[in-house]
Amino acid sequence: MRKFIIMGIQGSGKGTQAKLLAEDLTLEHFSVGDIFRWNVQHHTKLGAQVKRIIASGRLVDDDLVESVVKDRLSDHDWNYGFIIDGFPRNARQAEFFLESYDIDGVIDLHLPDEEVMRRVLARRLCSGCGLDYNLIAHRPRKPDTCDVCGSTLVARDDDNPEALAVRLAHYHEETKPLIEIFDRKEFVGTVDATKPVDEVQAAIRERFGLPAYHPS
Numbered sequence: 001m002r003k004f005i006i007m008g009i010q011g012s013g014k015g016t017q018a019k020l021l022a023e024d025l026t027l028e029h030f031s032v033g034d035i036f037r038w039n040v041q042h043h044t045k046l047g048a049q050v051k052r053i054i055a056s057g058r059l060v061d062d063d064l065v066e067s068v069v070k071d072r073l074s075d076h077d078w079n080y081g082f083i084i085d086g087f088p089r090n091a092r093q094a095e096f097f098l099e100s101y102d103i104d105g106v107i108d109l110h111l112p113d114e115e116v117m118r119r120v121l122a123r124r125l126c127s128g129c130g131l132d133y134n135l136i137a138h139r140p141r142k143p144d145t146c147d148v149c150g151s152t153l154v155a156r157d158d159d160n161p162e163a164l165a166v167r168l169a170h171y172h173e174e175t176k177p178l179i180e181i182f183d184r185k186e187f188v189g190t191v192d193a194t195k196p197v198d199e200v201q202a203a204i205r206e207r208f209g210l211p212a213y214h215p216s
């Protein structure tokens with residue numbers, strides 16, 4: 001069983017890289033942000049609780065995040081392991097997590113701040129199937145339309161300059177210092193996230209001794 005945390009600044013490609021690893025290595029991919037977005041889209045009680053917080057770029061309360069993570073992991077649908085993305089984001093969340101789960105490693109995607117704004121503001125999401133696009137690196141064939149399901153592409157509510165500034169400040173103040181904490185206890189592999197998706201994936205595999213990546 002393999003258990004990883006994937007960390008990195010907004011726009012560093014955590015979700016994209018986690019999905020590639022998960023599909024190929026039969027890991028479950030847990031994204032706390034995706035769980036929240038699903039709940040907002042489906043108008044659940046949890047969605048109503050977090051909608052405005054997420055849109056403003058602020059962090060959701062630790063107790064609520066921890067209960068979501070606990071619930072999701074308690075499904076035990078991760079026989080071969082998991083890769084968790086977007087969690088932990090501060091010292092309290094890291095403590096909570098490491099009390100309950102041992103992990104094999106922390107994948108740290110490194111992207112300079114100058115590149116973050118450019119990437120994040122170009123990010124689009126399919127309103128139907130949720131597929132990720134990027135107007136720089138992964139354009140849809142027809143403008144604003146999903147190649148797979150034909151639904152309209154939209155920007156995330158929190159991918160605007162104001163919310164991004166709040167999210168980046170949180171990352172630098174609270175999340176980035178966790179890398180040092182993990183580095184003392186767990187294996188942290190830092191990978192250059194400025195490279196194309198396939199190269200980043202190959203570098204992660206090499207760094208963590210995982211089966212080589214063969215893009216389809």
Ligand code: AMP
Pocket residue numbers: 032033034036053054057058059060061065085086087088089093158167
């Ligand atoms: P993400 O997709 O990881 O960028 O997360 C989107 C938003 O969901 C964040 O800006 C927060 O508002 C919320 N969120 C996701 N993960 C966490 C977390 N671990 N702690 C607090 N809030 C979170």
